[in-house]
């Protein structure tokens with residue numbers, strides 16, 4: 001049986017005003033499948049931590065959560081070889097996080113160990129070193145922090161796998177990027193672009209078939225899409241931004257979305273060596289519709305900015321938090337390959353993270 005030990009860095013996604021009826025704390029969620037057929041009160045209960053509820057066995061794969069971190073602490077199993085954080089523990093953890101508290105509150109629950117400060121990195125590396133020759137370990141970064149980068153790099157050196165929803169590790173410095181992608185089979189970051197949409201995997205598939213991509217145009221901000229649609233409908237901007245945050249569309253700091261930096265990071269995640277574009281973009285001021293253009297096989301240029309589009313085009317018809325991407329290649333030259341759907345939100349992002357984890361299962365077969 002495939003056994004994937006998981007260490008979850010970041011356990012957020014809770015709505016700012018979560019109530020007991022809309023969080024796992026107030027519901028009994030037997031497993032993640034409910035998230036696909038949700039009664040309204042459970043709909044918003046599907047976030048990064050609750051993703052693993054009831055998932056100890058999923059599609060024949062044993063998903064064994066051995067630790068969860070927030071910004072201050074890590075809770076971890078006492079014995080990384082034999083134990084995992086079970087549903088009772090994860091539900092309790094969801095309850096603590098949805099109430100806005102720190103994981104430190106879990107100190108005496110279920111025999112877990114709580115670490116803080118530099119002890120966290122030490123413990124993660126201990127886990128990685130212990131597991132590397134046995135089952136392996138996957139670090140799942142669902143934070144929005146740059147502080148995880150160093151640890152991820154060290155873990156990659158110990159042959160760990162890395163799954164990212166966090167865009168920052170791949171967009172902070174070229175050294176970090178090169179280190180993290182040095183073993184391409186061991187890293188997955190689909191959710192960093194378009195949340196659960198199959199963007200990076202589709203592009204990789206086209207390129208690896210020898211079909212050169214000439215141009216990609218898209219609208220890749222769920223937040224900006226939603227904000228524009230709602231403002232067009234007459235709602236005040238400030239109210240709409242607050243709703244976008246509550247719905248889980250925005251970055252922890254919504255200015256990253258509104259200023260366009262989030263889209264620039266997505267461009268950078270997709271294709272390396274585009275830091276100059278990010279720098280220029282960051283200075284360019286307010287952005288309404290994010291458009292990305294890649295010219296040529298080497299993606300020599302990436303632009304993020306406002307562009308007028310025809311109302312009857314795929315981009316012009318876009319509504320709400322949907323993203324759309326048009327890919328032009330030799331095979332898709334007249335009519336582009338179009339990828340469209342929800343591009344932000346906790347559930348689709350969590351689904352993308354889970355799909356990435358399952359995609360690396362071959363590396364855990366021994």
Ligand SMILES: NC(=O)C1=CN([C@@H]2O[C@H](COP(=O)(O)OP(=O)(O)OC[C@H]3O[C@@H](n4cnc5c(N)ncnc54)[C@H](OP(=O)(O)O)[C@@H]3O)[C@@H](O)[C@H]2O)C=CC1
Nearest residue numbers: 010011012013070071143144145147165166252344345349
């Ligand atoms: N929401 C979406 O639609 C999408 C989100 N993403 C990405 O997912 C990531 C998470 O977003 P979201 O869940 O909304 O953000 P939240 O702010 O809700 O959650 C972030 C989590 O990361 C934790 N954290 C912060 N710093 C660290 C650290 N140094 N080490 C470990 N954990 C840390 C926070 O801890 P604490 O609770 O203590 O604050 C919190 O639990 C972001 O990088 C975002 O870009 C990607 C695609 C789509």
Ligand SMILES: N[C@@H](CC=O)C(=O)O
Nearest residue numbers: 221222223250251344
């Ligand atoms: N904040 C992002 C979420 C996904 O990355 C967005 O609005 O698209």
